[in-house]
Amino acid sequence: MLVVMEEGASETQIQEVIDRLVGMGFDVHRSSGVRHTVLGGVGAKDFDPAEVEVMAGVKEAHRISSPYKLASRSFRPQGSVIRVRDVDIGGDRVVVMAGPCSIETPEQIEIIASLVAEAGARAIRGGAFKPRSSPYSFQGHGEEGLKMIREAADRNGLLVISEVMDHIQIPMMMPYVDIFQVGARNMQNFNLLRELGKLRKPVLLKRGIAATIEELLLSAEYILAGGNYDLILCERGIRTFETYTRNTMDISAIPVVKKLSHLPIAADPSHGTGRRDKVAPMARAAVAAGADALLIEVHHDPDKAWSDAAQTVGPEQFRELMKQLRMIAPAVGRSL
Amino acid sequence: MLVVMEEGASETQIQEVIDRLVGMGFDVHRSSGVRHTVLGGVGAKDFDPAEVEVMAGVKEAHRISSPYKLASRSFRPQGSVIRVRDVDIGGDRVVVMAGPCSIETPEQIEIIASLVAEAGARAIRGGAFKPRSSPYSFQGHGEEGLKMIREAADRNGLLVISEVMDHIQIPMMMPYVDIFQVGARNMQNFNLLRELGKLRKPVLLKRGIAATIEELLLSAEYILAGGNYDLILCERGIRTFETYTRNTMDISAIPVVKKLSHLPIAADPSHGTGRRDKVAPMARAAVAAGADALLIEVHHDPDKAWSDAAQTVGPEQFRELMKQLRMIAPAVGRSL
Amino acid sequence: MLVVMEEGASETQIQEVIDRLVGMGFDVHRSSGVRHTVLGGVGAKDFDPAEVEVMAGVKEAHRISSPYKLASRSFRPQGSVIRVRDVDIGGDRVVVMAGPCSIETPEQIEIIASLVAEAGARAIRGGAFKPRSSPYSFQGHGEEGLKMIREAADRNGLLVISEVMDHIQIPMMMPYVDIFQVGARNMQNFNLLRELGKLRKPVLLKRGIAATIEELLLSAEYILAGGNYDLILCERGIRTFETYTRNTMDISAIPVVKKLSHLPIAADPSHGTGRRDKVAPMARAAVAAGADALLIEVHHDPDKAWSDAAQTVGPEQFRELMKQLRMIAPAVGRSL
Amino acid sequence: MLVVMEEGASETQIQEVIDRLVGMGFDVHRSSGVRHTVLGGVGAKDFDPAEVEVMAGVKEAHRISSPYKLASRSFRPQGSVIRVRDVDIGGDRVVVMAGPCSIETPEQIEIIASLVAEAGARAIRGGAFKPRSSPYSFQGHGEEGLKMIREAADRNGLLVISEVMDHIQIPMMMPYVDIFQVGARNMQNFNLLRELGKLRKPVLLKRGIAATIEELLLSAEYILAGGNYDLILCERGIRTFETYTRNTMDISAIPVVKKLSHLPIAADPSHGTGRRDKVAPMARAAVAAGADALLIEVHHDPDKAWSDAAQTVGPEQFRELMKQLRMIAPAVGRSL
Numbered sequence A, B, C, D: 001m002l003v004v005m006e007e008g009a010s011e012t013q014i015q016e017v018i019d020r021l022v023g024m025g026f027d028v029h030r031s032s033g034v035r036h037t038v039l040g041g042v043g044a045k046d047f048d049p050a051e052v053e054v055m056a057g058v059k060e061a062h063r064i065s066s067p068y069k070l071a072s073r074s075f076r077p078q079g080s081v082i083r084v085r086d087v088d089i090g091g092d093r094v095v096v097m098a099g100p101c102s103i104e105t106p107e108q109i110e111i112i113a114s115l116v117a118e119a120g121a122r123a124i125r126g127g128a129f130k131p132r133s134s135p136y137s138f139q140g141h142g143e144e145g146l147k148m149i150r151e152a153a154d155r156n157g158l159l160v161i162s163e164v165m166d167h168i169q170i171p172m173m174m175p176y177v178d179i180f181q182v183g184a185r186n187m188q189n190f191n192l193l194r195e196l197g198k199l200r201k202p203v204l205l206k207r208g209i210a211a212t213i214e215e216l217l218l219s220a221e222y223i224l225a226g227g228n229y230d231l232i233l234c235e236r237g238i239r240t241f242e243t244y245t246r247n248t249m250d251i252s253a254i255p256v257v258k259k260l261s262h263l264p265i266a267a268d269p270s271h272g273t274g275r276r277d278k279v280a281p282m283a284r285a286a287v288a289a290g291a292d293a294l295l296i297e298v299h300h301d302p303d304k305a306w307s308d309a310a311q312t313v314g315p316e317q318f319r320e321l322m323k324q325l326r327m328i329a330p331a332v333g334r335s336l
Helices: A011-023 A049-053 A106-119 A143-155 A167-173 A190-198 A213-225 A253-261 A268-271 A276-288 A315-332 B011-023 B049-053 B106-119 B145-154 B167-173 B190-198 B213-225 B253-260 B269-273 B276-288 B316-331 C009-021 C047-054 C107-119 C143-156 C167-173 C190-198 C213-225 C254-262 C269-273 C276-288 C314-332 D011-023 D049-053 D106-119 D143-157 D165-174 D192-197 D213-225 D253-260 D267-274 D277-286 D313-331
Strands: A002-005 A027-032 A036-043 A059-060 A082-085 A088-089 A095-099 A123-125 A158-164 A179-182 A205-206 A230-234 A266-267 A293-297 B004-005 B027-032 B036-042 B058-062 B081-084 B087-089 B095-099 B124-127 B159-163 B179-182 B203-206 B229-235 B266-267 B295-299 C002-005 C029-034 C037-042 C058-062 C082-084 C085-089 C095-099 C123-125 C159-163 C179-182 C205-207 C231-233 C264-266 C295-296 D002-005 D027-032 D037-042 D058-062 D082-084 D087-089 D096-098 D123-125 D161-162 D180-183 D203-206 D231-235 D265-267 D293-297
Touching: A002 A011, A011 A027, A011 A049, A027 C029, A027 D082, A036 A230, A036 C037, A049 D011, A082 D049, A088 A095, A088 A213, A095 A106, A095 A315, A095 C037, A095 D231, A106 A123, A106 A143, A123 A143, A123 A253, A123 A293, A143 A158, A143 A167, A143 A293, A158 B159, A167 A190, A179 A190, A190 A213, A190 B124, A190 D293, A205 A213, A213 A253, A213 B213, A213 B316, A230 A293, A253 A266, A253 B159, A253 B266, A253 D277, A266 A276, A268 A276, A276 A293, A276 C029, A276 D253, A276 D277, A276 D313, A293 A315, A293 B167, A315 D277, B004 D002, B004 D203, B011 B027, B011 B036, B011 B049, B027 D027, B036 C269, B036 D037, B049 B058, B081 C314, B087 B159, B095 B106, B095 B316, B106 B124, B106 B145, B106 B266, B106 B316, B124 B295, B124 D106, B124 D253, B145 B159, B145 B167, B167 B190, B179 B190, B190 B213, B203 B213, B213 B229, B213 B253, B213 D161, B253 B266, B253 C276, B253 D027, B266 B276, B266 D106, B269 B276, B269 B295, B276 B295, B276 B316, B276 C254, B276 C276, B276 C314, B295 B316, B295 D165, B316 C276, C002 C009, C009 C037, C009 D313, C037 C159, C047 C082, C047 D293, C085 C095, C095 C107, C095 C314, C107 C123, C107 C143, C107 C314, C123 D253, C143 C159, C167 C190, C179 C190, C190 C213, C213 C254, C231 C254, C231 C295, C254 C264, C254 D037, C264 C276, C269 C295, C276 C295, C276 C314, C295 C314, D002 D011, D011 D027, D011 D037, D011 D049, D037 D293, D096 D106, D096 D313, D106 D123, D143 D161, D143 D165, D180 D192, D192 D213, D203 D213, D231 D253, D231 D293, D253 D265, D267 D277, D267 D293, D293 D313
Parallel strands: A095 A123, A095 A293, A123 A158, A158 A179, A179 A205, A205 A230, A230 A266, A266 A293, B095 B124, B095 B295, B124 B159, B159 B179, B179 B203, B203 B229, B229 B266, B266 B295, C095 C123, C095 C295, C123 C159, C159 C179, C179 C205, C205 C231, C231 C264, C264 C295, D096 D123, D096 D293, D123 D161, D161 D180, D180 D203, D203 D231, D231 D265, D265 D293
Antiparallel strands: A002 A036, A002 A059, A027 A036, A082 A088, B004 B036, B004 B058, B027 B036, B081 B087, C002 C037, C002 C058, C029 C037, C082 C085, D002 D037, D002 D058, D027 D037, D082 D087
């Protein structure tokens, strides 16, 4: 921690801050300039700079070491490649995961699995629990739905990624999914993160709509700290004052995560924009900016999708998009 | 729902939208102006306007009825007063709930209970589970802590309010707390909300840091829909680009909630600002704007608090604040 | 400036940063910890920390001294009181400035001047140039309007505050106004600020809707640096994701400015909320939080106001509000 | 305008709203549903929905027609191509405009002009007036600088784009620039926009950091309304709670502007990110999302640039980026 004392801070005030820092477990270095005295604290594990910032005579206090360690790029400078069965995420190929918002019927999921596999997707997505903001909406098929998606995935050589809403669902979901998806609303559900950290199964963690990139990495730390290193992060839009799009997809988070962390980063242009006709431009932008994977909502008849219809693309749009992505990937040294 | 067609939308496009609306359960009224045709849909229960907005020829689609019903002011125009034992929340008196961030020791909680009761608080707050963003921090005393706070509260004639983090904690917490507090991160934890809706015990629901007021009311609807009407809402700061304060406390949410809903609204200036010296001004502002209750972090020795030290006020500051609030309340027809 | 080197930064990288800092005019202090080397730079005048942050081996760079000096509290620890004719702003009395959005007719401005003076306002506000976001709206009466407001003010013993939109309007406005108001959109119009800095007439500077408090103080510095110390700052709402109110009025900016700067701080609840029925609660909140002055849109017949009708209060509401403010002010050691 | 009355609004209230709408110049259509009465107003030119929204019995009021007309896509469904000398903006080729933040010396601008021309840029950018947020910084060379950039541009077959800060600078700048650039801080400087509307010279208008896309289009309307149709819009980042990047570049604004307007849209990844190493990923993303032009800060020795050094790329990075953009453009049917 770095503490900058106010101009005119008294020697007593400076000494009190030093004592406090020592009490918090820091080695303290003192450096006095013309206007300000600066104290550098080194070595403490976990602390809140604001606690020092409220002390008398203190102008500001900054954290130096990132509070995340296992998630930081310096932990694995070469970057992580997450292997899920025969698919590498974070490697040379950009991995597309596509499918409906909700698992609806065995027929629906089979049609979609077959169409996304044919177009080049490597995983099928589909929700069995639907955390709707209105209590009066369709809430998902649960385990029955997971069976449907597993079978469709197996028939089409796809991985299954599906959202876990609550830690009590984990054991039930284990046999069906290849990747546990954690939604934006659960990014700071620490009980859930802790349980996922105990697994040896890949997790995709979405950024919350009001979360900074640093907070996303700190949530990642929870899972890594449990020993589960098979972790993929995902940008899906943050909330801003712009109302035309549901959220503002923060494409710059992709290169920022790449710099700060070794973990692969995916992008979800469907939730990131909330509008069907914006999915393709933002998917292209994400790959051009260096995304390792994409999560896209696809339905064979989007207007009839039971949920998220407005942001779901149809078969033709999806195939066209895959074609464009194949042209863009080589510009960043990747293939699809 | 109101649907505005684009200028030059064809008759076929208009007809397709009408068919879709009818299919969604709406009665449709058509109104044609010089430039735009407008369709008014009445009667459907739950829907996403974006589904219509992506149809050909549609310029925009708006929801008319609020998606919340039980939470809306029109449900109880006179406003709700929540009675918790002998304390009324939403009535003539502004209710102050105060106490430490974490329950630390029996001595600590007793000292604080006694000091806040003497100063005029009606409830003691204190956390037994600490959802820290870093996995390496103190995580709370659990049931042991709840016992401590219950005893201290009983000795000092106070209610107990404490945060529930997960629905599996509810049965254990039931005997100890008078009000279940739902934190900002759990505002859209629908499993938790649903379980709280089944109780007949008061709940205080905090606004998420990226939640609109409408979303707060929709989360309230989850609890009300279960039959639990003893609900208090709470403003505690939203995330904006301003970084000097941890969050920007949206004081205007207080009169807005008062207009849109019958539910009482509390304010939490400790989390709302993150800084000890800003707690008093914002507490005063909240009461002046019409808040029904306040939630304030108080510790007998704030610098030594185990958590949230930077935003916790000491005994002297708390007493001084209570004195100021007693002067302000009459300006809005209240007492303390 | 404080520069934190990355773990494992080479000695060459550290030396290059030191050379750069010296080249920028800093005295450099070096401090090496277990994981990080920290460099403290003292003494340079103006610089961009990002320039160092992009150098090889640098983890982060922070500015220590605030880039504003004349605006900072340490420049005048006791605070500034701005005397405008016989009115003190920043002293014991909270000053209310009220009036219509636009100056419409001599009759209108006389009626309003008389009613706000009677209710206790000390200044009349009214715009002669209307910077409308649509090019097709009423654009103001210009000098003719200023004559009207000056005469009405003089007849009623009020100061005149009116907005200056462009530096070329200053000489024309000089004889009519007592306080030049700078609107939110012009907070960073540095040509305008520079010209106002040359005057010896008070200025009220509004915070931009996307400006941090630090940026507001830096804009204040422009005016102060020119030698004009009669400056009042004003909070009027920032843009956030919340859409129910036009802007989110940042009440916490009031105590924050009080701490960081010696300048008086006003609040404008009319623009801060955009809704008539929210003006009174937010005006009360502002005074309770310590505001030195209020700027309120009042019209004798608000529904017929030529501009800003939705956020303008009528005579009855204004008188009622003044009564409430008189009750609140003593709680913060003020009168009205 | 669409007005939704509250449930239980009285017939008198409804009639008062109808009268008001008629008074504002609307033809009114009334439609009564089970719970709400809806009034559709057609035909008025300019109005503020909030004026009706504050009337008794009104639940909400929405604008139907966009307040911009000349800027809307329906005005020129095929899209606009802006011809500047021999360069088309908005056509098949993506146009790159590159150069230093400030014009420093004749040698500097010549070196940079030659290097960006060689790499494939079609215009050189460079500022002659520097609107620095600190009053103590370098403020630009003025006309002298414009002469330097004009000569360098002519020698290298480039267009000149440079920022105009104030309408009084226009006549002086006319002989030197091919495109007037309006910076983010001036997006709502209506005096400046009005003067630029009278010219017959191209303008590039940047989005303000707190401006919605609709507000950008409304500012565009000011220029178009004056008869100047040679207008290019530009996304350069909006302010959000994320602090790692200076702004959050809203890549989705590119396809949104394309849908709502016929005007070409450029992207400025230098200001959009504020960090040199993020310029290339965001430039690639912008082209992949459909941008018509890019504005990039390039310097032959970025570390020594007099301003914006942190976000300026060097020759090698720029050439590498141009190569990548040439690979991406074909995926969206463009070339470079």
